Amino acid sequence: MLEASILIVFPFCMAFAAISDMLSMTIANRIPVLLVASFAVIAPLTGMDWQSLGLHFAAGGMVLALTFGLFAVGAMGGGDAKLLAATSLWFGFGLELLQYLVAASFIGGLLTIGIMSFRNSFLAAFVSHNLFLRHIANAKLGVPYGIALGIGGLLTYPSSPLMVWALARVTAN
Numbered sequence: 642m643l644e645a646s647i648l649i650v651f652p653f654c655m656a657f658a659a660i661s662d663m664l665s666m667t668i669a670n671r672i673p674v675l676l677v678a679s680f681a682v683i684a685p686l687t688g689m690d691w692q693s694l695g696l697h698f699a700a701g702g703m704v705l706a707l708t709f710g711l712f713a714v715g716a717m718g719g720g721d722a723k724l725l726a727a728t729s730l731w732f733g734f735g736l737e738l739l740q741y742l743v744a745a746s747f748i749g750g751l752l753t754i755g756i757m758s759f760r761n762s763f764l765a766a767f768v769s770h771n772l773f774l775r776h777i778a779n780a781k782l783g784v785p786y787g788i789a790l791g792i793g794g795l796l797t798y799p800s801s802p803l804m805v806w807a808l809a810r811v812t813a814n
Contacts, residue, residue, distance in 0.1 A: 649793070649808035650679045651731055651798055658724050659791025666776045668720030668787045680730050681802075687806050693733065697802075700738055701730030721786045728794050737800050738785035745793030753784045792812055 658672045684694055708722035725745070732738040756777055759765055765778040776782055798804055 643683065644807040644810050646679065646683055647687075647803050648811075650683070651676065651728075651801075652685040652744055652795060655728070655791040655798070657737055658720075660775040661789045662720070662785040662787025662791075663777070666775065666785055668718075668724050670720075670723065673697075676724075676727035677730060684803065687803060687804070693802075697730055697733035698736045700732065701726050718783060718786065719757040721790060724787060724790050728790065731803060732797070732801050735802075737797065737802065740800065741793055741797040744797050745790050748792050748796075749784075749789035752786070752789045756784050 654672050654676050658668045661672075662668050680697070684697065689697075705722070705726035708717055708725050710719035712719050712722045728741065729738055732741050760778060760780045765780070768774040769778045771778075776785060799808070
C-alpha cells in the first residue's frame with residue numbers, strides 16, 4: 642500500500658498539474674497541498690530518519706523562498722512557484738533535486754521557444770478557439786510552465802529517494 646502511494650501520488654499530481662496548466666493556465670492549490678501532505682505522511686512511514694526528513698522540508702522551503710521572489714518580480718506564476726516548491730520536497734537536497742531543476746528548466750526553455758514560435762505562426766489563428774490550444778495560441782498570456790515542471794518531474798522522479806525506496810521494496814518481493 643505504501644509503495645503504491647509512492648508510485649501513484651507524485652506522478653498523478655505532476656500529470657494533473659501539467660494538463661491543468663495547459664488547459665486553464667492555472668495550477669490549483671490542492672495539487673501542491675496534496676504533494677506536501679502526502680510527503681509528510683509517507684516519508685516517515687518509509688523509515689526516513691528525522692534529519693533527512695528535515696532536509697527534504699528545507700529543500701522545499703528554500704525553493705519556495707526563491708520562487709516566491711521570482712513571483713514577486715513577475716518572473717514566475719504563483720502556481721508554478723508553489724508546485725516547484727512542493728515537488729522539490731519530494732527530491733530533497735542532493736543530486737536528484739538538481740537533476741529535476743535542470744530538466745524542468747531545459748524543458749521549460751524548449752517549451753517557451755516552441756510556444757513563442759507557435760504564437761507567431763499562422764497556425765495560432767486557426768486554433769485560437771480550440772479548447773486544448775487556445776491558451777497556448779494567445780500571445781497575451783504567459784507560458785504554462787506547469788507543463789515543463791510536470792514533464793521534468795516525471796522524468797526525474799525515478800531517481801528520487803522515495804521512488805528508489807519503493808522500487809527496491811517492490812522488486813525484492
